[in-house]
Amino acid sequence: MQTQIKDDFEKDKADLITIVREMTESASGIESTKHWAKDALWFDIPPFASKGIAPAIKMFDSVFKSFKSCKIIILNTEVIISNELGVVCTVQKAEIVFQNDISKTLFIRETDCFKKLNDNWQLFHQHASVPTGEWDGKIISDVG
Secondary structure: HHHHHHHHHEEEEHHHHHHHHHHHHHHOOHHHHEEEEEEEEEEEEOOEEEEHHHHHHHHHHHHHOOOOEEEEEEEEEEEEEEEEEEEEEEEEEEEEEOOOOOOOOEEEEEEEEEEEEEOEEEEEEEEEEOOOOOOOOOOOOOOO
16 A cells, blocks of 8 residues: 555656646747646746636747747756645746847746646646846755
8 A cells, every 4th residue: 555655656746747847848838838727827937927828828929939949957846745736846947049149047936836637737826936136046955
């Protein structure tokens, strides 16, 4: 019984990490939201918040078309799972080249909250932020 619980936890953890990686690597609103619940609540980096998928798709597509390229590297991942809920916190480094050839590197903190429905994980809340000032993306911890 204990082995099955551990196996289920590891599978759920791997599934959530895969979903977050897919969302991070997507380049369109449809791809970015394919694991979202219909009533997902989203707090984005620009001063923007939405509920539901359609406003998020519109915003993603607007942002993505301003990029010539965008490479995102996940630097840190923390996963918390409890029964039918999962939370994935990441620190990401985004290397962006805009259509006008201006380059920018950003560190992004993102929290993705999921619920499990019919054995599938669906995002019900995402919160992303870009810290102001100088930050190297490192998390300071006193937990061993």
